[in-house]
Amino acid sequence: MKNDRKIIEKMLDKAGVTINGSEDYDIQVHNENLYRRVLQQGTLGLGEAYMEKWWDCVKLDEFFYRVLSADLEKDIKYNWDILLKLAGQAVLNTGRKSKAFDVGEKHYDAGNDLYRTMLDKRLTYTCGYWPEAGNLDEAQEAKLDLICRKLDLKPGQKILDIGSGWGSFIGYAAEKYGVTAVGTTVSKEQKELADKLYADLPVETRLEDYREMREKFDHVVSIGMFEHVGYKNYRLFMKVAHDSLKDDGLFLLHTIGGRLTHKTGDPWFDKYIFPNSMLPSVKQIGGSIEGLFIMEDWHNFGSDYDKTLMAWDSNFESGWDELKSNYNDKFYRMWKFYLMSSAGMFRSRRNQLWQVVLSKDGVRGGYRRV
Numbered sequence: 001m002k003n004d005r006k007i008i009e010k011m012l013d014k015a016g017v018t019i020n021g022s023e024d025y026d027i028q029v030h031n032e033n034l035y036r037r038v039l040q041q042g043t044l045g046l047g048e049a050y051m052e053k054w055w056d057c058v059k060l061d062e063f064f065y066r067v068l069s070a071d072l073e074k075d076i077k078y079n080w081d082i083l084l085k086l087a088g089q090a091v092l093n094t095g096r097k098s099k100a101f102d103v104g105e106k107h108y109d110a111g112n113d114l115y116r117t118m119l120d121k122r123l124t125y126t127c128g129y130w131p132e133a134g135n136l137d138e139a140q141e142a143k144l145d146l147i148c149r150k151l152d153l154k155p156g157q158k159i160l161d162i163g164s165g166w167g168s169f170i171g172y173a174a175e176k177y178g179v180t181a182v183g184t185t186v187s188k189e190q191k192e193l194a195d196k197l198y199a200d201l202p203v204e205t206r207l208e209d210y211r212e213m214r215e216k217f218d219h220v221v222s223i224g225m226f227e228h229v230g231y232k233n234y235r236l237f238m239k240v241a242h243d244s245l246k247d248d249g250l251f252l253l254h255t256i257g258g259r260l261t262h263k264t265g266d267p268w269f270d271k272y273i274f275p276n277s278m279l280p281s282v283k284q285i286g287g288s289i290e291g292l293f294i295m296e297d298w299h300n301f302g303s304d305y306d307k308t309l310m311a312w313d314s315n316f317e318s319g320w321d322e323l324k325s326n327y328n329d330k331f332y333r334m335w336k337f338y339l340m341s342s343a344g345m346f347r348s349r350r351n352q353l354w355q356v357v358l359s360k361d362g363v364r365g366g367y368r369r370v
Helices: 002-014 034-051 060-069 080-091 102-108 112-118 136-151 168-177 188-197 231-244 267-272 282-289 303-323 329-347
Strands: 158-162 180-185 203-207 219-223 250-258 294-300 351-359
Touching: 002 034, 034 267, 034 329, 060 303, 060 329, 112 303, 136 168, 136 219, 136 250, 136 303, 136 351, 158 168, 158 231, 168 180, 168 203, 180 188, 188 203, 219 231, 231 250, 231 282, 250 282, 267 329, 282 351, 303 329, 303 351, 329 351
Parallel strands: 158 180, 158 219, 180 203, 219 250
Antiparallel strands: 250 351, 294 351
């Protein structure tokens, strides 16, 4: 056990983190078995140990920022159980249609009270756009408006949003730009609330998998859903978007992206937050659109996700006293680990946020980003 601690201490020293140190980003260890667990199970062991109060940290986001910036995960070798699980994910099609509703039931149906507390007034569960925003509401409206302007929306057009969540984009686009819109979700809770929120607007939210779409639209968007598709389905997803789009329309893909190509997601996130999910790479997106779309624009504002996640965490903390009657302490620690580790990922620039504008045959005269 002493040797395990020395190994972890040496690794953390690369990140400037001290075990039981005095800095807010230092970890405070309450169970000495933590070191062996992390060495054997990697991020899964680290996350579960935090949920079980084996360790704490005042500023989890800064801890993860330092650890991720130092590439410490390269020094941790998973045990055979974890490796076999990851290998199984790569072989199996975890994004297949029979699994499509898993993430809705596991994550998005966690409770509308949670998301109403944490998110902006429109319940926009994706990265905000912060260049001129002073708060979360402004950042999310700026992002929604940015998408509308990139698509050059016109009154009377019909828009499809694949993975529309609680309807923030379809509601905003209908309200501000005079379009009609259809959104799809795999969450019953999202559909139920979206129907109530936008009952007076010409929008519709459908509880269905993207593979069921059989209509044509002036423009198509997908905002924060591609992370749930799975690499084996990227090409199929793009074909569905292509087939749903009129010949002169635009498709805007808004997705978190990874700097390296992988075929599996993080094991802790897969188990507790986003089952069957993974982050696409530039290479994987490029391969999936070849022969179907022309890439008109690729916009990266991943650093804005750090600010978005910190705002979500602030709202979550402020509202916890009202939420805790419905969620236990283990859920609280799980959610903190999720939000703060994600903030550290974007702060370290390990993860990116991309908006990609695609056309079928190229915009005449060229596309100009607004």
